[in-house]
Structure formats: structure tokens, C-alpha cells
Amino acid sequence: MTEKLVIIGNGMAPGRMLEHLFERAPDRYEVTIFNAEPRVNYDRIMLSPVLSGEKEYEQIIIHGDGWYIKHGITLYKGHRIVAIDRSAKTVTSDQGVTAPYDKLVIATGSVPFILPVPGNNLPGVLSYRDLDDVNAMLLAAQSRAKAVVIGGGLLGLEAAAGLSARDMDVTVVHLMPTLMERQLDPAAGYMLQRELESRGIKIITKAETKAVLGDRRAEGVELADGRIIPANLVVMAAGIRPSTGLAQDAGLAIQRGILVDDGMHTSDPDIFAIGECAEVGGHVYGLVAPLYEMARIAAAHITGDTSPRFVHNDTPTKLKVTGIDLFSLGDFADGDDRQEIVLRDAEAGVYKRLILKENRIIGTVLYGETSDGAWFNDLKKREVDITEMRDTLIFGQAYQGGAPLDPMAAVAALPDDAEICGCNGVCKGKIVDTIKAKRLSSLDDVRAHTKASASCGSCTGLVEQVLRLTLGDAYNPAAVQPMCGCTDLGHDEVRRLIKAKGLKTIYAVMQELEWRTSCGCAKCRPALNYYLVCDWPGEYADDYQSRFINERVHANIQKDGTYSVVPRMWGGVTSATELRAIADVVDKFNIPTVKVTGGQRIDMLGIKKEDLPAVWADLGRAGFVSGHAYAKGLRTVKTCVGSDWCRFGTQDSTGLGIRIEKFMWGSWTPAKVKMAVSGCPRNCAEATCKDVGVICVDSGFEIHFAGAAGLDIKGTEVLGLVKTEDEALEVIVALVQMYREQARYLERIYKWAKRIGIDEVRRQTLEDAERRIAYFGRFVHSQKFAQVDPWSERVSGLHKHEFRPLAAVPLTQAAE
Amino acid sequence: MHWTAIGTLSDIPQRGARCIETPEGKIAIFRTGDNRVFAIDDHCPHKGGPLSQGIVHGASVTCPLHSWVISLETGKALGADEGCVRTIPVKVEDGKLYVALNLNAERAA
Ligand code: SRM
Ligand SMILES: Cc1cc2nc3c(=O)[nH]c(=O)nc-3n(C[C@H](O)[C@H](O)[C@H](O)COP(=O)(O)OP(=O)(O)OC[C@H]3O[C@@H](n4cnc5c(N)ncnc54)[C@H](O)[C@@H]3O)c2cc1C
Numbered sequence: 001m002t003e004k005l006v007i008i009g010n011g012m013a014p015g016r017m018l019e020h021l022f023e024r025a026p027d028r029y030e031v032t033i034f035n036a037e038p039r040v041n042y043d044r045i046m047l048s049p050v051l052s053g054e055k056e057y058e059q060i061i062i063h064g065d066g067w068y069i070k071h072g073i074t075l076y077k078g079h080r081i082v083a084i085d086r087s088a089k090t091v092t093s094d095q096g097v098t099a100p101y102d103k104l105v106i107a108t109g110s111v112p113f114i115l116p117v118p119g120n121n122l123p124g125v126l127s128y129r130d131l132d133d134v135n136a137m138l139l140a141a142q143s144r145a146k147a148v149v150i151g152g153g154l155l156g157l158e159a160a161a162g163l164s165a166r167d168m169d170v171t172v173v174h175l176m177p178t179l180m181e182r183q184l185d186p187a188a189g190y191m192l193q194r195e196l197e198s199r200g201i202k203i204i205t206k207a208e209t210k211a212v213l214g215d216r217r218a219e220g221v222e223l224a225d226g227r228i229i230p231a232n233l234v235v236m237a238a239g240i241r242p243s244t245g246l247a248q249d250a251g252l253a254i255q256r257g258i259l260v261d262d263g264m265h266t267s268d269p270d271i272f273a274i275g276e277c278a279e280v281g282g283h284v285y286g287l288v289a290p291l292y293e294m295a296r297i298a299a300a301h302i303t304g305d306t307s308p309r310f311v312h313n314d315t316p317t318k319l320k321v322t323g324i325d326l327f328s329l330g331d332f333a334d335g336d337d338r339q340e341i342v343l344r345d346a347e348a349g350v351y352k353r354l355i356l357k358e359n360r361i362i363g364t365v366l367y368g369e370t371s372d373g374a375w376f377n378d379l380k381k382r383e384v385d386i387t388e389m390r391d392t393l394i395f396g397q398a399y400q401g402g403a404p405l406d407p408m409a410a411v412a413a414l415p416d417d418a419e420i421c422g423c424n425g426v427c428k429g430k431i432v433d434t435i436k437a438k439r440l441s442s443l444d445d446v447r448a449h450t451k452a453s454a455s456c457g458s459c460t461g462l463v464e465q466v467l468r469l470t471l472g473d474a475y476n477p478a479a480v481q482p483m484c485g486c487t488d489l490g491h492d493e494v495r496r497l498i499k500a501k502g503l504k505t506i507y508a509v510m511q512e513l514e515w516r517t518s519c520g521c522a523k524c525r526p527a528l529n530y531y532l533v534c535d536w537p538g539e540y541a542d543d544y545q546s547r548f549i550n551e552r553v554h555a556n557i558q559k560d561g562t563y564s565v566v567p568r569m570w571g572g573v574t575s576a577t578e579l580r581a582i583a584d585v586v587d588k589f590n591i592p593t594v595k596v597t598g599g600q601r602i603d604m605l606g607i608k609k610e611d612l613p614a615v616w617a618d619l620g621r622a623g624f625v626s627g628h629a630y631a632k633g634l635r636t637v638k639t640c641v642g643s644d645w646c647r648f649g650t651q652d653s654t655g656l657g658i659r660i661e662k663f664m665w666g667s668w669t670p671a672k673v674k675m676a677v678s679g680c681p682r683n684c685a686e687a688t689c690k691d692v693g694v695i696c697v698d699s700g701f702e703i704h705f706a707g708a709a710g711l712d713i714k715g716t717e718v719l720g721l722v723k724t725e726d727e728a729l730e731v732i733v734a735l736v737q738m739y740r741e742q743a744r745y746l747e748r749i750y751k752w753a754k755r756i757g758i759d760e761v762r763r764q765t766l767e768d769a770e771r772r773i774a775y776f777g778r779f780v781h782s783q784k785f786a787q788v789d790p791w792s793e794r795v796s797g798l799h800k801h802e803f804r805p806l807a808a809v810p811l812t813q814a815a816e
Numbered sequence: 817m818h819w820t821a822i823g824t825l826s827d828i829p830q831r832g833a834r835c836i837e838t839p840e841g842k843i844a845i846f847r848t849g850d851n852r853v854f855a856i857d858d859h860c861p862h863k864g865g866p867l868s869q870g871i872v873h874g875a876s877v878t879c880p881l882h883s884w885v886i887s888l889e890t891g892k893a894l895g896a897d898e899g900c901v902r903t904i905p906v907k908v909e910d911g912k913l914y915v916a917l918n919l920n921a922e923r924a925a
């Protein structure tokens with residue numbers, strides 16, 4: 001019998017724990033989660049980029065709804081657990097749900113500390129902890145001009161920078177003499193203050209808050225010295241407290257946090273605690289790296305492996321404010337037994353300080369130039385005696401051993417166990433091994449497979465260097481790849497010039513852009529042909545000799561030179577008449593293999609080229625058109641049965657799929673485009689691995705894009721939610737048209753979107769209505785020339801030379 | 817050398833090919849962008865792909881199956897690949913096409 005695992009809180013720690021748990025013992029537990037926040041697990045760290053507008057909420061989701069379904073997890077969103085009954089082994093939520101557990105994990109995180117001053121509960125006073133806080137701040141930013149952030153620590157400063165990026169007039173009031181005094185020494189704190197002030201953020205240090213003023217809403221903040229700062233929004237970021245109330249009521253041992261041993265057990269053997277609410281070895285933590293370590297260890301113990309044990313490690317702190325580089329680690333207080341090495345470069349705004357004890361690094365503060373952070377961290381962790389390199393240590397790793405090395409050599413010199421990604425505890429060796437084993441080639445690949453650089457992103461530069469080091473010249477994210485050997489120009493440049501110079505034939509392109517060959521090659525000609533088809537609909541005469549054979553004969557060439565034929569079955573729906581027609585064709589032409597494809601339709605394989613027109617004629621009479629199974633164009637729109645039949649269906653997914661397919665078939669695209677429409681989040685049409693997917697929900701249609709499931713596997717990104725079918729169609733068409741106009745030939749949507757940015761696609765096709773309508777219009781125009789069934793054209797004689805031998809030379813004649 | 821008439825130049829699209837069926841198998845007749853004509857066996861030296869179905873560029877063709885590039889002039893695979901197909905003499909006179917098959921028939925015999 002599966003045991004019951006109940007988790008209270010659905011933050012970053014338990015999310016990670018479940019990943020480990022499912023890896024170790026996928027079926028051992030039936031998991032139930034209660035989360036006071038009404039949502040799935042997201043990357044809390046990235047709230048600051050959401051606040052500043054650099055990211056959207058959808059991009060910081062760690063586990064989407066599908067993940068919970070996939071793992072059979074029951075997630076109670078918006079349920080706060082109010083009681084744990086240890087003798088009955090149950091928990092009860094504020095909505096009245098009671099769930100029994102065999103093992104319980106408490107992961108309630110922290111609560112923001114609210115200053116006990118008058119007015120602290122007025123509307124307009126917020127904390128900074130979750131998405132609701134961010135949304136409330138964004139709302140305030142829209143309508144109000146002035147904000148006060150109380151607290152000049154990491155959270156407060158990120159909030160201040162975010163609000164200022166949203167054009168608010170922001171003042172930070174901070175109790176201590178310098179900013180981030182727990183992570184930065186006064187010198188670095190001063191530099192940080194100057195930088196923030198130069199961006200228009202006002203900072204008042206040594207400022208004690210006395211009250212929040214206002215009648216019905218916050219109107220200002222009064223300091224102890226009598227100063228009053230007007231504000232309509234007051235953000236309290238004065239610290240956090242582990243959230244222990246629930247555990248305390250249940251009689252578990254508590255100090256600052258819920259006490260756990262190094263296997264994450266609380267004082268009750270069936271209850272674990274992880275994350276910010278837990279206290280281990282006298283420490284409570286507020287950064288994810290140690291919490292992720294707790295998650296790993298708890299997963300092991302919960303599945304019966306008691307060997308891993310939690311060990312304390314200092315975690316570096318970085319500030320996620322774009323353009324400010326700051327790194328701090330360990331202990332940096334002065335002391336008689338300590339020495340320090342300091343480097344200042346006022347001009348460049350660089351400050352570096354190393355704190356040494358017995359010739360070993362115990363603390364590091366870097367401001368302005370932080371690339372050596374990982375190296376110093378490594379020296380500290382390994383307790384390396386630095387006597388030998390003392391004179392040059394502060395210049396960083398590149399300067400060890402005389403002549404300055406290039407930064408690559410510095411990364412090359414890092415040992416395999418040097419930590420690259422602090423958030424996820426990923427070391428260099430693991431990244432290198434994964435790049436090699438999985439043949440990764442891009443930063444995103446590395447993020448997907450190792451999690452390195454996938455949380456706060458501040459180690460991105462290092463990860464890129466590891467990539468470059470491992471792949472050599474093969475890794476070159478920035479360089480322009482020429483289209484092919486015939487030119488030095490890249491695809492983007494060629495596309496731009498085609499438009500700018502009004503080039504309307506392949507040979508005009510080759511002439512004007514100084515191609516090196518007389519008529520190109522098999523790489524550039526199909527690409528140019530596509531660009532011209534796309535850019536000059538109705539004007540450009542498609543050059544069939546520049547198309548790959550499949551697109552020339554509208555069938556797929558097979559290994560023995562025969563062809564396969566796949567007619568369209570709109571949305572995967574067929575009928576007795578259609579099936580009968582297919583059966584007749586199969587019999588008549590002796591077609592050796594009939595197969596149901598992975599795209600919800602039927603493939604007839606092994607047809608002789610000469611027979612193709614006759615096969616199409618018969619299929620055409622039954623109403624079939626080409627399925628473009630061969631095309632860099634719209635392939636299939638898979639659907640599920642949807643609300644017509646399915647007890648879970650929320651919308652007519654079949655109908656929408658058919659509508660999309662009928663609207664868009666025949667269009668040529670840079671690479672193939674596959675779509676799917678699922679009637680509910682169970683997603684039976686597998687819409688979340690398609691170029692474009694739709695998940696129907698009660699409130700409308702969730703549009704997904706940029707998925708893949710071929711050479712690469714990639715879940716889709718969410719573009720956004722629309723209310724009606726009409727809107728869904730408009731957005732999808734605009735998205736595909738944007739892709740048609742911008743992508744490089746053979747670049748699938750997911751690669752293109754990664755290159756230009758998910759946000760940019762969303763901005764242009766969802767948010768900017770004017771642009772969306774313009775894209776839509778251009779697509780509709782081009783369809784006038786594209787939506788012609790190529791099969792019936794050929795049945796009526798077009799390109800008949802393709803299907804007939806030029807001559808048959810009989811034996812007698814040849815032997816003459 | 818015996819020349820067999822097989823059709824006219826205009827039967828083949830520029831940068832395209834047509835096939836002729838012969839007792840020795842299919843032969844692909846190519847017409848380049850500058851109206852030169854070549855004939856080679858329609859059988860890629862790699863895995864037998866139908867070269868007549870490839871994309872013609874300059875005086876070469878890219879095989880449709882795995883993209884080997886074959887020189888129409890010499891029949892040799894270009895680039896890093898190794899292999900060769902038979903070339904067949906072909907000529908154009910007054911817009912008419914002729915191939916010299918018997919030569920090969922004798923050889924084959
Ligand atoms: C027939 C079919 C397999 C089947 O029997 O089910 C098939 C057959 C071929 N696929 Fe596929 N793919 C078929 C569904 C898929 C799917 C599943 C899907 O669409 O839901 C995928 C993964 C989804 C995706 O594309 O992300 C798929 C990923 C690929 C890929 C990898 C593409 C990529 O960018 O990663 C290739 C290679 C390529 O296109 O360069 C490929 C290429 C091919 C080619 C065209 C190989 C070739 O160049 O000859 C095969 C043609 C065989 C033929 O003559 O019919 N096929 N192929 C499926 C036709 C679906 C249809 O009705 O049109
Ligand atoms: C704006 C911001 C920026 C940050 N930046 C960084 C950074 O750059 N680097 C870094 O390492 N860390 C950063 N952190 C800290 C990091 O996000 C936290 O350490 C981490 O999220 C804590 O994870 P957790 O699982 O312990 O708790 P949380 O992620 O806080 O999750 C706890 C969840 O439990 C729920 N809950 C609480 N009580 C109950 C209950 N009784 N019943 C049901 N549910 C309950 C809460 O609603 C919450 O959703 C940042 C935090 C914030 C807020």
C-alpha cells in the first residue's frame with residue numbers, strides 16, 4: 001500500500017524535495033500538498049525581476065499544473081493548515097479539509113517582520129514575500145507616485161529598485177548606518193548607496209521608523225527624529241521570522257525555527273521540517289542553497305536512506321538589481337586575529353576585500369567586479385593556505401602565476417568540485433560531464449539539465465565560460481553564422497536586405513548580395529525561396545527547383561525511392577467515407593503499408609512516383625487534400641475529444657483544432673509547425689510539447705508555444721490566456737506570422753523564441769493589439785496565394801514532367 | 817559511339833533532371849542553370865538514393881536522401897564523402913538530346 005505524504009507549504013524547498021523524492025522512489029508515496037498561496041510552486045527569488053518588469057510570472061513557475069497531475073499529487077491551493085493532530089496523524093486546513101498522513105513535512109517558510117509601529121496595518125502598507133505582494137505593488141505603482149521602503153537589506157533594495165524601475169519616487173529608510181550591513185562592510189555599503197542614489201532612489205540611513213501616518217490609507221512615514229516622508233505605498237522589508245506557530249501549537253520543539261536534526265527530523269519521528277522554517281545546527285537560513293540541501297536530505301530520509309547529513313556552509317549573497325555587481329561571503333568583521341587585503345579602484349567603481357585568518361580566506365566582499373567570487377569561495381571552502389599567492393591574491397585567479405591569464409584560463413583552472421551555481425549547489429565537474437554526456441550546446445540546455453544558472457542567474461557568465469571551455473569553438477553564441485558557403489551573410493542579414501532592397505527573385509538576391517557561386521547550393525536556395533515566398537506573397541513565383549524533393553512532389557521520399565502519402569484529416573477526425581476511400585486507394589494501387597501516424601492521420605507508404613497523380617486523383621474525389629506531411633509548413637493540428645464527449649472537457653477542442661487547421665493549412669513556414677488543442681489541463685492532445693498548443697480551461701483558452709518533442713524535448717511556454725475562440729485564433733495566427741517573418745530557415749518556433757525572447761513574442765502578439773492585427777492581416781493575405789491544394793494542381797497536369805520518365809529506351813534500341 | 821535520341825532540352829527544367837529507363841537501369845539527365853546537360857546513373861554511391869530527385873546547383877546535385885553532393889561532370893562525390901557514379905556521354909544538337917548508351921552496353925556485356 002502506498003504511504004501518505006502530506007506537505008504543508010508549497011514553496012521552493014518542498015518543490016525541490018519532491019523532485020528528489022520522485023527520482024528515488026516514484027511510486028512510494030501518495031502526495032498531498034496544502035499551500036496557503038493559491039498557486040503552484042514558483043521561483044520566489046525571481047519576484048524582483050517580475051516587479052521590475054524583466055520577467056513575467058509565467059516564466060518563474062517551477063512546476064506547472066501538469067507536473068502535479070503527472071505525479072498524482074493532490075495540491076490544495078489557497079488552503080492554510082490550521083492544526084496538526086499528532087495522535088490522529090492528520091492535518092486540517094482553514095477550509096475544513098482534513099487529511100491523514102504517514103509522514104508529514106512542514107515547509108511553511110517565513111513570515112515578514114512587521115514593525116510594531118502605529119499605522120502598520122493601514123491599507124497601502126505591504127510586505128514583500130509573495131506574488132500577491134508584487135501584484136499589489138504593481139497596482140500601487142500604476143496609480144501612485146511615492147513609495148517608502150523600510151529596510152535597506154537585500155529584499156528592501158530589490159523592492160526599491162523594482163519600484164523605481166516602475167517609475168515610482170522611492171525612498172529607502174534604513175535603521176543602520178550603511179546598507180546591507182549584514183552582508184557588506186561599510187565601504188561596499190557606501191558604494192552601493194551611491195550607485196542607487198545615482199539611479200534616483202533616495203536613501204536615509206540611521207533612520208528609525210516611528211509610525212506610518214494616514215487616516216484611512218498610508219500617507220507617509222514618520223521617523224524618530226520627526227522627519228515625515230510622504231508615501232502612498234509603504235513596503236516593510238525589515239526582516240523575516242521563521243514561520244513556526246503551527247509546529248509550536250502541535251507541541252514540536254522550537255527555538256528560532258522548528259528544531260530538526262541533520263536528517264531533517266523534528267522532535268516527532270514522523271514529522272520533518274525543511275526550508276526557512278527549520279533550524280538546524282543552530283542556524284536558520286534565508287537563501288535557497290542551504291534549503292535545497294535540506295530538500296535533498298529530507299528526500300533521502302523519507303525514502304529510507306539515512307546516510308546523507310546536513311552540513312552548514314556559508315552561502316554567497318548577491319543582489320539581483322540589473323547593473324549592480326555585488327558578492328559577499330562568510331565573515332567580514334574586523335578582529336585582532338584577522339588580516340585583510342583590500343583593492344580599490346574609485347574610477348572603475350571597484351572594491352574588493354578579503355578577510356584572512358591564519359592565512360586562509362574566511363570572508364569576501366566584492367563590489368563592482370565579482371567574477372572571482374566563485375574562486376574565492378572555493379579557496380575558502382577548501383581552506384587553502386594562500387601564503388604563496390598572497391601578493392597577487394586580490395587581483396583574482398587570472399593573475400596567479402605571473403602573467404595575467406585570460407578569464408577562460410581562470411575557469412579552466414577551477415577544480416572539478418568548485419561550485420559554480422550557488423543556488424543549486426552545482427559544481428564545475430557536474431556541468432562539464434553533463435555537457436559531454438548529453439551533448440549540450442547552449443546555456444538553456446545546461447539550465448535544463450543541471451539547474452546551474454536556473455535560479456537567480458548570477459552565475460550565468462561562469463556557466464557560459466564552462467560551456468566555451470568544454471565545447472571550444474563549437475560554442476559561439478554571438479558570432480554570425482553565414483547561411484552557407486556561398487555567402488558571408490547570416491540569415492537575419494539576408495532577410496533584412498531582401499526587404500530593404502526589394503529583392504524579388506533568388507537570382508536578384510544572389511546578384512545584389514554578391515553570392516560566390518553561380519546558383520547557390522542545396523542549403524541557401526531552399527532558404528531564399530522560402531524568404532521570398534513569405535515576403536512577397538502573390539508577387540514571387542515559387543522556384544520549385546529550389547525546393548527539396550518532398551516539397552516538389554508533395555509526398556515524402558522513402559529510402560527505396562518510393563513515396564508516402566498522408567492526406568489531411570482535419571483535427572484527427574475522420575469518417576467511414578474517408579476510411580473507405582483510403583481502403584480503395586490502397587487496394588487499387590497495391591500500397592504495401594498503411595500506418596497511423598504520430599500526428600493523428602493515416603500514412604500510405606511505398607507508392608511509386610509515377611502513381612502519385614493517380615493516387616491523388618482518387619483521394620481528391622473523396623475530398624482529401626494534401627496533409628503537407630513533407631512541408632516546412634503547417635503539419636498537423638492534433639486535438640482531443642473535448643467538451644463534445646469528454647466528461648472533463650471545458651471547450652470544444654476538436655472544433656477549435658479543425659478551425660485552426662482549416663484556416664492555416666497550406667502556409668509555408670521556416671520549419672515545420674505542429675499544433676494541438678487539448679480540452680482541459682489533462683492535455684490528452686499533448687499540446688504542451690508542440691510549436692503552438694492550446695489548453696482549454698473553464699475561463700477560456702491558454703495559448704502555449706515554443707514546445708518541441710523531436711530532437712529536443714521542451715515543454716511549451718505560456719503565451720497567455722484569452723477568452724474566446726476568435727481571440728485564440730487571432731493570437732495564434734499572429735504568432736505564426738511573426739515567426740514566418742522573422743525566423744531563420746529550418747529554425748523551429750522554440751529555437752526562434754529562445755533567440756528573440758519569450759517576452760518579446762508575447763508583447764508583439766498578445767499585448768500589442770495593433771501589431772497583432774497587422775500580423776493577422778498579412779497572414780490572411782498570404783493565404784490567398786498559398787491555400788491551393790498541391791495535389792489537385794498536379795492531378796490537373798502541373799509539373800507533369802516530375803512524374804513521368806523522359807523516355808524509355810527499349811533493349812533492342814540500346815543494343816543496336 | 818551510337819547516339820540515341822531521348823527528347824528535347826526543353827523537356828527538362830533548368831536546374832532539374834528527368835530520368836530515362838534503360839536495360840541498364842535508370843539514368844538521370846540533368847540540365848544546369850547555364851543549359852549544360854549531363855547524364856549519370858540515377859543511383860547515389862552512398863545508399864542508392866535517386867539523384868534525379870536532388871537539388872541541382874552549379875554542375876552538381878545534392879542527393880535527396882542524405883545530402884551527399886555529386887559532381888555531374890565527373891560523377892565523383894564532392895567534399896568529405898568518397899564515392900563515384902557512372903557518367904554517360906550526352907549531347908545536345910538543335911535542341912535535341914542524345915545519349916551514347918551502346919558504349920556502356922558493350923562494356924556491360
Ligand atoms: C509519419 C511519421 C511517423 C509515424 O509513423 O507516426 C513521421 C515520419 C517522419 N518524420 Fe517525424 N513523423 C511523424 C511525427 C513526428 C512527431 C510527432 C508529432 O508530430 O506529434 C515528431 C515529434 C514532434 C516534433 O516535431 O517536435 C516528429 C519529429 C521529427 C523530426 C525532429 C524534428 C525536430 O525539429 O526536432 C524529424 C527530422 C526533421 O524534420 O528534420 C522528423 C522527420 C520525419 C521524416 C520526414 C523523415 C524524413 O525526412 O524522411 C519521416 C517521414 C516518413 C514518411 O515518409 O512519412 N520527424 N515526427 C509521423 C507523421 C505525423 C503526421 O501525420 O504528419
Ligand atoms: C523578493 C525575494 C527575493 C529573494 N531573493 C533571493 C535570492 O536572490 N537568493 C536566495 O537564495 N534567496 C532569495 N530569497 C529567499 C528565498 O526565496 C527563500 O529562502 C525561499 O523561497 C524559502 O523557501 P521555503 O520553501 O522555505 O519557503 P517559501 O518559498 O516561503 O514557501 C512557504 C510557503 O508555505 C506557505 N504556507 C505558510 N504557512 C502555511 C500553512 N500553515 N499552511 C499552508 N501553507 C502555508 C506559504 O504561503 C508559502 O507559499 C528571496 C526571497 C524573496 C521574497
Ligand code: SF4
Nearest residue numbers: 559597598603710711
Ligand atoms: S522516428 Fe521518424 S525519422 Fe526516425 S525512423 Fe521513425 S519515422 Fe523515420
Ligand code: FES
Nearest residue numbers: 860863865879882
Ligand atoms: S543515398 Fe545519397 S546521400 Fe545517402
